[in-house]
Amino acid sequence: MVQRRKSRQIDVGGVKIGGDAPVVVQSMTSTKTHDVEATLSQIRRLAQAGCEIVRVAVPHQEDAQALGEIVKESPIPVIADIHFAPKYAFISMEQGVHCVRINPGNIGKEEVVRDIVQEAKLKGIAMRIGVNSGSLEKELLEKYGYPCAEALAESALRWSERFEAWGFYNFKVSIKGSNVLENVKANTEFAKRTDIPLHIGITEAGMGTKGIIKSSVGIGILLHMGIGDTVRVSLTDDPVVEVETAYEILRALGLRYRGVEIIACPTCGRIEVDLERVVKEVEGKLKGIKAPLKVAVMGCVVNAIGEAKEADIGLACGRGFAWLFKKGRPIKKVDESQMTQELLREIEDMVQRENIYL
Ligand code: SF4
Structure with a gap:
């Protein structure tokens, strides 16, 4: 510190x-x-x-x-x-x-x-x-x-x-x-x-x-x-x-937290999606959130959930699908075409339930 x-x-x-x-x-x-x-x-x-x-x-x-x-x-x-x-x-x-x-x-x-x-x-x-x-x-x-x-x-x-x-x-x-x-x-x-x-x-x-x-x-x-x-x-x-x-x-430096922190994997040969596009889309959609929130967007399901354990919520992408996970635990399997919307819906839910302001 x-x-x-x-x-x-x-x-x-x-x-x-x-x-x-x-x-x-x-x-x-x-x-x-x-x-x-x-x-x-x-x-x-x-x-x-x-x-x-x-x-x-x-x-x-x-x-x-x-x-x-x-x-x-x-x-x-x-x-x-x-x-x-x-x-x-x-x-x-x-x-x-x-x-x-x-x-x-x-x-x-x-x-x-x-x-x-x-x-x-x-x-x-x-x-x-x-x-x-x-x-x-x-x-x-x-x-x-x-x-x-x-x-x-x-x-x-x-x-x-x-x-x-x-x-x-x-x-x-x-x-x-x-x-x-x-x-x-x-x-x-x-x-x-x-x-x-x-x-x-x-x-x-x-x-x-x-x-x-x-x-x-x-x-x-x-x-x-x-x-x-x-x-x-x-x-x-x-x-x-x-x-x-x-x-x-x-x-x-741990001095101030404001807005969403996107944790994205560096990608490797296991990747099955265009991660850059997904990250950009998620980042753009979450710009309005002022509260500190860690959102992970990971390229595969192999190590992703473990790698992004400290994230509040995230996606671990696979071929044609993604696991939506919260605090290191998978909660829902979603279709690739729906994954960003599902993630945003869950975040909106968290925002309302946990009183995070947009
Ligand atoms: S999350 Fe998967 S795709 Fe991304 S770097 Fe780790 S192993 Fe590779």
């Missing part, structure tokens, strides 16, 4: 981060923020997938001005993502966002950062300090020669100390880079020295399998070390995939 680092707890629009709160899943919209309809529609899809906090980019005045309406309609707290232009941080706060993320390194003078922090404090808004290799202070770059893990951790610590010196504590820190091992090192260095909650992730992880693997390894290592109070998987993809990936990482 993962022993989580003891961090202090903060509040982002009613969502607790750190302390004994579960690791919070977040994502970022990919729409133009000023397109309120498109942004809200994506936020609703993200929330449906289990996203608990959403960040939106605020590169222009019109994006900042649109935030009021977005915050009003969003089912989850909204974070304004600000770079280079402090005035958008102030407009975002006026518009009622729940959190402001800045990279102090690209905001400008320290006094400007202090003014943003003071406004957040006055309005009871949370903040996130972002430290990335691209926005590291010149002085630290000169000291270390390049944006290494030590430099990133030092930058994060310095800014955290300043925030605290200004009497502000409702903030979290993210230290992100695209190099997995440097990222792990920088977060570990920071985590050793403070109890400030950490937002973790690997930036620019990329597309498809490569992006998912890179993120899973980087985030997984940190979480397994007990580090990380909130996560965002950054992918070049529909942000809903980021949320689904985050939950799979958390599930693999």
Whole structure:
């Protein structure tokens, strides 16, 4: 079992981060923020997938001005993502966002950062300090020669100390880079020295399998070390995939369970069905279930039921038929053409009887 680092707890629009709160899943919209309809529609899809906090980019005045309406309609707290232009941080706060993320390194003078922090404090808004290799202070770059893990951790610590010196504590820190091992090192260095909650992730992880693997390894290592109070998987993809990936990482580490886990056999020469098709069909049909449920789809009856003993329910396929089994025991033999429907009917039954919500 993962022993989580003891961090202090903060509040982002009613969502607790750190302390004994579960690791919070977040994502970022990919729409133009000023397109309120498109942004809200994506936020609703993200929330449906289990996203608990959403960040939106605020590169222009019109994006900042649109935030009021977005915050009003969003089912989850909204974070304004600000770079280079402090005035958008102030407009975002006026518009009622729940959190402001800045990279102090690209905001400008320290006094400007202090003014943003003071406004957040006055309005009871949370903040996130972002430290990335691209926005590291010149002085630290000169000291270390390049944006290494030590430099990133030092930058994060310095800014955290300043925030605290200004009497502000409702903030979290993210230290992100695209190099997995440097990222792990920088977060570990920071985590050793403070109890400030950490937002973790690997930036620019990329597309498809490569992006998912890179993120899973980087985030997984940190979480397994007990580090990380909130996560965002950054992918070049529909942000809903980021949320689904985050939950799979958390599930693999035993930290959070959400939705159906499909256990599918790797297939071998004994297989008699097109298992990939069956798995895809079952997976697609069960997407709406939020409760944790283990469903096994196995290629044959020889070892399948024993192999998938820990599943709540499953199918062991044969030539032209399948055994439907529950908790390791066969309960019904069904025709191949009916097996998916039978499985879904049984699950629906379990959902109703055992009060699992869809
Ligand atoms: S369940 Fe059957 S088909 Fe699948 S890997 Fe095991 S023995 Fe092979």
